[in-house]
Amino acid sequence: MIEAAAFRQDEPLRRPLRAAALVLVALAAAILVAWAMGNAWWLSFLARVAITATAALSLSCLIGQAGLVSFGHAAQVGLGAYVALIAGEYGIADLTLLAPLAFVVVALWSAVTAALALRTRGVYFIMLTLAFAQMAYFIMQSLSRFGGDDGMALARRATLFGAPVLKTDLGLALAALALLAAALIGFVWMTETRYGLVLRAAKENESRALASGFRVFRFQLYAYALAGGVAALAGVLLANQAEFVSPSYMNWHRSGELIVMVVLGGATSLPGAVIGAAVVLIIEEALGHWTEFWKLGLGLVIVAAVLLRGADLSALFGRARR
Amino acid sequence: MNASLLALQALNGLQYGMILFLVAAGLTLVFGVMDFINLAHGVQFTLGAYLTASFVARFDNFALGLAAGLAAALALGVLLEIAVFRILTRRSHLEQVLGTFGVILVVTDALRLVYGPAPRSLRMPEALSGAIPLMDGLMYPLWRLAIIAAGLVVALALWLLVAKTRVGMLVRAGSTDRETVSALGVDIERLFVLVFVFGALLAAFAGAMAGPLLSIEPTMGDNVLILAFVVIVIGGIGSIRGAFVAALLIGLVDTLGRAFATDVLKLVLSNATASAAGPAIASMLIYVLMALVLVARPAGLFGGNGPS
Amino acid sequence: MSEAILSLRDLDKSFGALRVTRKVTLDVAPGEVHALIGPNGAGKTTLISQIAGSLKPDSGRVIFAGEDVTHLDAPSRAQRGLARVFQISNVVDSFTVLANVVLSALATETTAWWGWGVAMKDPGLRERAFYALDQVGLVERAPDQAADLSYGERRALELAMGLVQNPRLFLLDEPMAGTGREESRRLTELLRTLKGRTPMLLIEHDMSTVFALADRVTVLVDGAVAITGAPDVVRADRIVREAYLGEGEP
Numbered sequence: 076m077i078e079a080a081a082f083r084q085d086e087p088l089r090r091p092l093r094a095a096a097l098v099l100v101a102l103a104a105a106i107l108v109a110w111a112m113g114n115a116w117w118l119s120f121l122a123r124v125a126i127t128a129t130a131a132l133s134l135s136c137l138i139g140q141a142g143l144v145s146f147g148h149a150a151q152v153g154l155g156a157y158v159a160l161i162a163g164e165y166g167i168a169d170l171t172l173l174a175p176l177a178f179v180v181v182a183l184w185s186a187v188t189a190a191l192a193l194r195t196r197g198v199y200f201i202m203l204t205l206a207f208a209q210m211a212y213f214i215m216q217s218l219s220r221f222g223g224d225d226g227m228a229l230a231r232r233a234t235l236f237g238a239p240v241l242k243t244d245l246g247l248a249l250a251a252l253a254l255l256a257a258a259l260i261g262f263v264w265m266t267e268t269r270y271g272l273v274l275r276a277a278k279e280n281e282s283r284a285l286a287s288g289f290r291v292f293r294f295q296l297y298a299y300a301l302a303g304g305v306a307a308l309a310g311v312l313l314a315n316q317a318e319f320v321s322p323s324y325m326n327w328h329r330s331g332e333l334i335v336m337v338v339l340g341g342a343t344s345l346p347g348a349v350i351g352a353a354v355v356l357i358i359e360e361a362l363g364h365w366t367e368f369w370k371l372g373l374g375l376v377i378v379a380a381v382l383l384r385g386a387d388l389s390a391l392f393g394r395a396r397r
Numbered sequence: 398m399n400a401s402l403l404a405l406q407a408l409n410g411l412q413y414g415m416i417l418f419l420v421a422a423g424l425t426l427v428f429g430v431m432d433f434i435n436l437a438h439g440v441q442f443t444l445g446a447y448l449t450a451s452f453v454a455r456f457d458n459f460a461l462g463l464a465a466g467l468a469a470a471l472a473l474g475v476l477l478e479i480a481v482f483r484i485l486t487r488r489s490h491l492e493q494v495l496g497t498f499g500v501i502l503v504v505t506d507a508l509r510l511v512y513g514p515a516p517r518s519l520r521m522p523e524a525l526s527g528a529i530p531l532m533d534g535l536m537y538p539l540w541r542l543a544i545i546a547a548g549l550v551v552a553l554a555l556w557l558l559v560a561k562t563r564v565g566m567l568v569r570a571g572s573t574d575r576e577t578v579s580a581l582g583v584d585i586e587r588l589f590v591l592v593f594v595f596g597a598l599l600a601a602f603a604g605a606m607a608g609p610l611l612s613i614e615p616t617m618g619d620n621v622l623i624l625a626f627v628v629i630v631i632g633g634i635g636s637i638r639g640a641f642v643a644a645l646l647i648g649l650v651d652t653l654g655r656a657f658a659t660d661v662l663k664l665v666l667s668n669a670t671a672s673a674a675g676p677a678i679a680s681m682l683i684y685v686l687m688a689l690v691l692v693a694r695p696a697g698l699f700g701g702n703g704p705s
Numbered sequence: 706m707s708e709a710i711l712s713l714r715d716l717d718k719s720f721g722a723l724r725v726t727r728k729v730t731l732d733v734a735p736g737e738v739h740a741l742i743g744p745n746g747a748g749k750t751t752l753i754s755q756i757a758g759s760l761k762p763d764s765g766r767v768i769f770a771g772e773d774v775t776h777l778d779a780p781s782r783a784q785r786g787l788a789r790v791f792q793i794s795n796v797v798d799s800f801t802v803l804a805n806v807v808l809s810a811l812a813t814e815t816t817a818w819w820g821w822g823v824a825m826k827d828p829g830l831r832e833r834a835f836y837a838l839d840q841v842g843l844v845e846r847a848p849d850q851a852a853d854l855s856y857g858e859r860r861a862l863e864l865a866m867g868l869v870q871n872p873r874l875f876l877l878d879e880p881m882a883g884t885g886r887e888e889s890r891r892l893t894e895l896l897r898t899l900k901g902r903t904p905m906l907l908i909e910h911d912m913s914t915v916f917a918l919a920d921r922v923t924v925l926v927d928g929a930v931a932i933t934g935a936p937d938v939v940r941a942d943r944i945v946r947e948a949y950l951g952e953g954e955p
C-alpha cells in the first residue's frame with residue numbers, strides 16, 4: 076500500500092557510484108595510455124595522483140561526511156610511510172603484512188588522538204588535530220635511527236605474496252589505482268549504509284542525532300580511525316614510490332594542501348576529492364614547470380576559488396550535489 | 398645545571414613568550430571578535446621582519462626603519478583585509494582556513510620572489526646591542542631585555558584598552574553578543590577593521606623585534622603562527638589575559654624543555670636513550686601541554702567569557 | 706497510582722545567577738498525558754532538556770522507568786525510551802522526510818548501525834518509517850527534502866521521528882506552536898489517538914488543547930511548581946489564574 080509510493084531516493088547510490096566509476100575509468104585510461112607510450116614520467120605522475128587522491132579521499136570522508144575538519148591529515152599519511160620504512164628495516168616488506176600493520180597502527184594513533192580532540196568543537200578541534208600532527212612530526216624527526224630530520228631511504232620496495240608488484244612504474248600505478256578504487260567505492264557505499272546515514276545526520280545536526288539516541292562521539296571516532304587507516308595505506312604506497320621517507324611528508328603545509336583538494340572538489344562529494352587532488356597536482360606540476368614560484372600561483376588559485384564561489388569546483392560545472 | 402644557566406634560559410623563555418604574546422594577542426582578538434580564523438596572521442610577522450630589515454638597511458637608522466617597516470607592513474595588511482579577509486569573515490571556518498592558507502602561499506613565494514631565497518638579517522640598534530650583568534656570571538643581552546619590556550608595555554596597554562575604554566568595552570561585547578552591539582548603533586564593520594589593524598600591527602612589531610635574533614626568511618612566520626594558535630587555544634579564544642598567560646607558559650616550557658629535557662632524562666634513563674629521546678620530548682612538550690589543557694578545559698584556561 | 710514512568714525529585718538548575726529550575730518534583734504516570742504550562746521564561750524547555758539529558762541539573766534526580774538516569778547522557782536516555790520533540794523544530798534538513806524517520810528508527814534497532822546494506826532500502830526500516838509517517842499524515846511528503854516542509858509539517862515529521870521509536874515517554878515542547886489552525890487540529894487529533902498508549906509530557910500554550918488532552922496539569926512559575934492537579938482543579942486555582950491564566954498577561 077503506502078510502500079508503493081514513487082521514489083526518487085530508491086537508488087541513492089547510483090549517481091555517486093557513476094561519478095566514481097567515471098573518475099576511476101578516466102584515471103585507468105590515462106595510466107594505460109602513459110604505459111603504452113612508454114612515458115615513465117607520466118606513469119609515475121599518475122601513480123602520485125592516485126596515491127594523493129586516496130589521502131584526499133579519506134580526508135573528504137572526515138570533512139564532507141563526518142563534518143570533522145582535520146588540519147593534520149598529512150601526519151596520518153606520513154605515519155603510514157614511516158610504518159613502511161621502519162617495518163622494512165625489520166624485514167617486513169610484504170603487503171599482506173605491511174598493509175594491515177600500517178592500517179592498524181595509524182588507525183590506533185588516530186583513534187587515540189581523536190578521543191581527545193573530539194572533546195572539543197570548531198576551531199579548537201581544528202587546532203588540536205594540527206597539534207597532534209605536529210607531535211607526530213616531531214616524534215619522527217627525533218628518530219635518528221630512522222633518518223631523523225633528513226629522512227631515510229626505504230630498504231626495498233614492498234612485495235605482494237613475494238611478487239615484486241611495486242617494482243615497475245606500471246605496477247605501482249596500478250596498485251595505487253586499485254587502492255583508490257577500493258577506497259572510493261568503499262567510502263561512497265559507506266555513506267549510504269546505516270553507519271553513514273548516522274554520520275551525515277550528526278554532521279548536520281548533532282543535537283538531533285544525540286536526542287535520537289546515537290552516541291555521536293563513537294561514530295566520529297570510528298570515522299577518524301578509518302580515515303587515518305586509509306591515509307596510512309596511501310602513505311605506504313607513497314614511501315614505495317619515492318623509496319624515501321622523511322618528516323616533510325607530515326609538514327602542516329601538506330595537511331593544508333589536502334584540505335584544498337577536498338574543498339576544491341566540493342567538500343561533500345567523495346569523487347570530487349579525487350578530481351580536486353588531480354587538479355591541484357596538475358597545477359603544481361604545470362606551474363612548477365614554468366616557474367620555481369609555483370606556490371604563488373597555487374595560492375592565487377586557491378584564494379580566487381574561495382572568494383569567487385564557495386570554493387567548490389563542481390559548482391562551476393553546474394552539477395547538482397547532494 | 399647551575400642557577401645562572403637556569404636564570405638565563407628562563408629569561409630566554411620569557412622573551413620568547415613575549416614575542417608569542419605579541420602575535421597571539423592580535424590573533425585571539427580577531428578570532429574572538431570576528432570569529433575569523435586567520436592562518437595568514439603569521440604573514441604579518443614575516444612582513445614586519447622583512448620590511449623593517451630592508452628599511453633599516455636603507456635609512457641606516459633603526460627607529461626610522463622600524464617606523465617605516467611597520468607602516469609598510471600595516472599597509473599590506475590593510476590591503477589584504479580589504480581584498481580578501483573582509484569577504485572571508487562571512488564564510489565558514491573551513492573556507493577561512495582554506496583562503497588564508499592560500500594567502501600564506503602567495504605571500505611566502507612573493508617574498509621569495511622579491512627578496513631572493515637567501516636569508517636576510519636585521520641589525521639591532523647600536524645602543525641596545527650589548528649585554529649587561531644581571532647576576533654573578535650572567536650577562537644578558539640588552540635586546541632581549543628590550544623585547545621583554547616591550548611585551549610588558551603592550552600587555553599593560555592592551556589590558557587598559559580592553560578593560561577601561563569604550564572601544565575595549567565594545568570589543569568585549571562584540572565578541573559575545575554581536576546583535577546587542579549592532580543595536581547600540583555601533584558600526585561593527587569599523588570595529589572589526591580597527592581590531593584587525595591593531596592585531597596586524599602587533600604581529601608586525603613582533604617580527605621586527607624578533608628579526609635581529611632570527612634569520613629572516615619567507616617561512617619564518619609559519620612556526621610562530623602555529624605556536625600562536627597553540628597559545629590562544631590554551632589561553633581560551635578571545636581572551637587577552639589567557640593569551641598572555643599561555644604565551645609565557647609556552648615560551649618558558651618550550652625554552653626550558655629544549656635546554657634541559659635531555660639532562661633531566663639522564664637522571665632516569667641511560668645517557669644514550671636520554672640523548673635520543675630528549676630533543677623529541679622537548680619539541681613535543683607544548684603540544685602535550687595543549688592537549689592536557691584542552692582535555693581538562695575544552696575551551697581553554699580563560700575561555701568562555703569573551704575577551705578579559 | 707501505579708509506579709510513575711518519570712519522576713523528578715528536587716531538580717535544581719541555575720544559569721549563573723538565574724535560577725531556572727527550583728526544587729522541581731513531578732511524576733508522570735504510565736499512560737498519562739501530563740501537561741506542563743507556565744508563562745514564557747518559566748523554565749519549561751530547560752526542564753525538558755534536563756529530562757532528556759541535554760542539560761545537567763545542578764542537583765536532584767531524574768528517574769525514568771524505575772531507573773536513576775540523572776548521570777546518563779542524552780543518547781542513553783533516548784535508547785531507554787525517551788523521545789523528544791524540540792520547541793524549535795530539529796530535523797536533518799538535507800535529508801528526505803523518509804530518511805529522517807529511517808534515521809530515527811535505526812536508533813532503536815538492536816543491530817544498531819552495523820550492516821553493509823543501503824539503509825534507505827532496508828525493508829524493515831522503511832516499513833516502520835512509513836507506518837509512522839502514515840500516522841502523522843506525511844506519507845505523501847516522504848520523498849521530499851525536510852527543508853522544503855512547511856512549519857507544521859516539520860512538527861509532524863518530528864512527531865513521526867519520535868513515534869517510530871515506540872517511546873515509553875514522549876517529551877513534547879510546544880508541538881502545536883506556529884502551526885496553522887488545520888494542522889494544529891490534526892496534531893491534537895493525533896495526540897488524542899496516542900493517548901493511553903504513550904505517556905506524554907506536553908508543553909502547550911493553547912489552553913483548549915491542554916484541557917482537551919491532559920489528565921493532569923502542572924503549572925511552572927519562575928522555575929518552581931506552583932500546582933499540580935486535574936485540569937479542572939488547576940483551572941479553578943486562584944494562583945494559576947493570577948500567575949498565568951490571568952487576563953492582561955501578554
Ligand SMILES: Nc1ncnc2c1ncn2[C@@H]1O[C@H](COP(=O)(O)OP(=O)(O)O)[C@@H](O)[C@H]1O
Nearest residue numbers: 720723725743744745746747748749750751752
Ligand atoms: N543556556 C542558557 N543560558 C542562560 N540562560 C538560559 C539558557 N537557556 C535558557 N535560559 C533562560 O532560562 C529561562 C527559562 O527558559 P526556558 O526554559 O526556555 O523557558 P520556557 O520554555 O518556559 O519559555 C529564561 O529566562 C531563559 O532566558
Ligand SMILES: [Mg+2]
Nearest residue numbers: 749750751792
Ligand atoms: Mg520553551
